[in-house]
Amino acid sequence: MDSAxxxxxxxxxxxxxxxxAHNALNNVTLQIPKQxxxxxxxxxxxxxxxxxxxxxxxxxxTTGHLEVLGKIIDAKTTNKNLKAFRKRVGMVFQFxxxxxxxxxxxxxxxxxxxxxxxxxxxxxxxxxDAMKLxxxxxxxSDHSPFDLSGGQxxxxxxxxxxxxxxxxxxxxxxxxGLDPRGHREIMDLAKYLNQNKxxxxxxxxxxxxxxxxxxxxxxxxxxxEAVKVGPPxxxxxxxxxxxxxxxxLPSSAEFAQQLKHAGVDISENHLPLTIDQLxxxxxxxxxxxxxK
Amino acid sequence: xxxxxxANNLISYGVxxxxxxxxxxxxxxxxxxxxxxxxxxxxxxxxxxxLQILFSSGGHVLWHFGxxxxxxxSLVNGGFIFMRFLLIIMISTVLTxxxxxxxxxxxxxxxxxxxxxxHFPVDTLALMLSIALRFVPTLMDEMxxxxxxxxxxxxxxxxxxxxxxxxxxxxxxxxxxxxxxxxAENLSTAxxxxxxxxxxxxxxxxxxxxxxxDTISWIIFVLVGVAVILIRK
Numbered sequence: 001m002d003s004a005x006x007x008x009x010x011x012x013x014x015x016x017x018x019x020x021a022h023n024a025l026n027n028v029t030l031q032i033p034k035q036x037x038x039x040x041x042x043x044x045x046x047x048x049x050x051x052x053x054x055x056x057x058x059x060x061x062t063t064g065h066l067e068v069l070g071k072i073i074d075a076k077t078t079n080k081n082l083k084a085f086r087k088r089v090g091m092v093f094q095f096x097x098x099x100x101x102x103x104x105x106x107x108x109x110x111x112x113x114x115x116x117x118x119x120x121x122x123x124x125x126x127x128x129d130a131m132k133l134x135x136x137x138x139x140x141s142d143h144s145p146f147d148l149s150g151g152q153x154x155x156x157x158x159x160x161x162x163x164x165x166x167x168x169x170x171x172x173x174x175x176x177g178l179d180p181r182g183h184r185e186i187m188d189l190a191k192y193l194n195q196n197k198x199x200x201x202x203x204x205x206x207x208x209x210x211x212x213x214x215x216x217x218x219x220x221x222x223x224x225e226a227v228k229v230g231p232p233x234x235x236x237x238x239x240x241x242x243x244x245x246x247x248x249l250p251s252s253a254e255f256a257q258q259l260k261h262a263g264v265d266i267s268e269n270h271l272p273l274t275i276d277q278l279x280x281x282x283x284x285x286x287x288x289x290x291x292k
Numbered sequence: 293x294x295x296x297x298x299a300n301n302l303i304s305y306g307v308x309x310x311x312x313x314x315x316x317x318x319x320x321x322x323x324x325x326x327x328x329x330x331x332x333x334x335x336x337x338x339x340x341x342x343l344q345i346l347f348s349s350g351g352h353v354l355w356h357f358g359x360x361x362x363x364x365x366s367l368v369n370g371g372f373i374f375m376r377f378l379l380i381i382m383i384s385t386v387l388t389x390x391x392x393x394x395x396x397x398x399x400x401x402x403x404x405x406x407x408x409x410x411h412f413p414v415d416t417l418a419l420m421l422s423i424a425l426r427f428v429p430t431l432m433d434e435m436x437x438x439x440x441x442x443x444x445x446x447x448x449x450x451x452x453x454x455x456x457x458x459x460x461x462x463x464x465x466x467x468x469x470x471x472x473x474x475x476a477e478n479l480s481t482a483x484x485x486x487x488x489x490x491x492x493x494x495x496x497x498x499x500x501x502x503x504x505x506d507t508i509s510w511i512i513f514v515l516v517g518v519a520v521i522l523i524r525k
Contacts, residue, residue: 058440083446091444098434099441101466111463115446146470160445 003031004168004200005055007226009064012050016062024050026224027064032217037194037201039211039232042221043246048204049094051221052170055202056089057082069167087116090166094173096157097150105131105148105156106141112164123163130163131156134189151182158186162193168200169193175207187214208250212236212273220245233270252278295517296379304520305375311516312382321389329385330378337377345370397422398498415494423479431472438467 012025024047032038040048053059054066057073065074071085093099102108109127118126131138134155140148145156158174171190175183191214193199205211211218211232218235220228222245228235236242239249239257249257253271255278260267266285272278296308316326330337345366391399401418408414439449442463449460 053440056444058443079448080451083448086444086446089444091441093437093441093444096441098471099438099445099463099467101463101470112445164445 002034004034004036005032005066005068005202006030007051007054007064007066010054010061010066011063012054012059012224013062024224025054025061028224028226030219030226030229032200032202032219035194035198035200036217037191037215038203038217038219039215040202040204040219040221041206041208041211041235041247046221047224048221049172050224051219051226052091052172052202052204055168055170056086056091058091083116087164088166089168089170090161090164091170092158092161092172092174094176096161096174097145097153100145100153100157100160103144104142105136105145108145108156109159109163112160116164126163126165127159130159133162133193134159135185151178154178154182154186158189166199168202170202170204172204173206174203175205175210190214208236208248209252212250212252220247232273236273237270239271250274256281295520296376301524304523305372305379307516307519307523308379309375311512312379312386315386316382319386319390321386325389326382326385330381333377333381337374340377341370341374344373393425394422394498397425398500402500427472427475430475431468434471435464435468438464438471 007028007030010025010028011023014020014022014024026047028051040051042048050059054061054073055068057068057077057079060073060077061075063075065072067073069085069088100108102111106124106127109130110123113123113126114120128138128141131141136152136155136159140152145153148156154174161169169190174190175186178186187210190201190203194201203210203215215232218228218230218232219226220235227245236249236253239253242249248254249271250273252275253273256267256271259265264285266272266278266281268281272281316323345362347366387396397418400421401414404412404414404417443449445463447460447463448456449464450457452460
């Protein structure tokens with residue numbers, strides 16, 4: 001498969017050459033396939049955010065280089081001429097509602113496309129399309145973003161990134177602080193963009209259920225290193241290792257583990273990861289008459 | 293600091309320099325840090341000293357060109373100004389490197405206490421000061437995040453014409469201010485929920501006790517101060 005992003009031996013040191021120097025990334029080499037839905041997991045401070053900020057060159061490698069959509073980024077890459085590149089890599093930061101600033105919702109969503117040189121008209125069209133995409137009522141266009149609810153503000157911020165129609169979309173904990181419904185809607189939006197708009201999605205999350213429900217590819221970070229890259233089945237194959245990484249199993253796998261402790265092993269060769277898999281296994285077991 | 297302005301001859305500056313060198317050595321902080329503290333101010337110092345040397349009159353003229361003249365007295369004055377800058381920066385660096393910001397806020401409160409008699413809201417000021425200090429790093433972090441987020445949306449910070457740069461500051465400043473207002477609202481709600489009414493009649497968690505070493509340092513300070521005033525011409 002084509003890779004949209006490939007890191008080769010990327011190391012990033014914060015405050016290099018000072019007594020406070022601190023390695024946030026250590027010799028990271030990995031590939032992220034085109035049009036994949038990649039989840040980045042790892043405990044707090046493991047280097048997830050540092051990793052993804054390299055992808056649109058907000059941070060540059062201290063040593064090593066990475067290639068994103070054909071562009072090489074290394075220590076010598078300057079901030080000049082990055083505009084056209086950053087348009088192709090959209091990034092939604094944690095609590096993105098904090099970056100809203102315009103007088104109206106529409107203007108804020110148009111801000112990105114206009115920075116990249118779109119005409120007033122095409123920026124407006126892109127903005128309205130993006131608002132529809134994230135499920136914002138178009139009647140909100142003329143409202144001030146500061147009058148909206150937290151969930152709506154989050155959507156405006158995400159629409160602002162989508163309006164630039166990026167090829168890669170990075171989401172840093174996009175559902176933190178949202179209610180269960182808002183959570184599901186945002187995650188479904190990411191899936192829709194991945195499958196229907198052919199976007200490469202990179203998602204940082206602490207929700208293991210989201211990882212197994214949505215992602216096709218998982219990167220596990222620990223102490224600045226990418227310790228495992230592969231499909232979710234592979235990532236969660238070894239529960240002991242997952243706990244060592246200070247991570248959790250998805251709830252279906254957790255349930256299967258507890259059943260196993262109670263004497264009913266339904267894991268066969270690998271743990272059920274999603275609710276559907278879990279339900280299927282249980283149905284099979286009931287069918288065999290093992291469980292009543 | 294006031295003592296530094298009293299000094300006006302070689303011996304008095306010598307006494308003060310000796311005192312500050314001893315203080316720096318006792319603080320156990322590497323001298324490199326102090327030199328770093330001077331670095332950003334070095335141009336201001338050089339500029340002022342040069343002005344003093346070139347424009348002051350009086351004394352024996354050594355060299356002159358148009359309105360500029362260098363006299364032996366102006367050289368001495370320039371030297372004194374240089375010393376003053378150096379000593380003031382050194383002693384303030386000692387303060388900021390050895391004392392936590394919260395302790396400084398507490399100190400300000402103690403020093404301002406007499407103003408209470410004049411109905412000056414000392415406690416409120418101290419509270420504002422300690423909250424402000426506590427939020428400096430938080431706001432710095434937020435600024436960094438907002439800058440990155442806007443960069444990802446195509447904003448160029450720090451390049452282009454002045455007009456362009458000022459315009460680029462808007463997407464940074466508006467969210468920063470609204471964020472600060474949100475912080476203020478949340479903080480005041482949280483403070484009220486925890487029983488904060490106003491700054492009168494509060495007890496303190498951090499108590500500072502007067503110790504023998506405080507007395508000793510004050511005695512040394514007063515002695516040096518008196519000595520400098522006596523030595524001065």
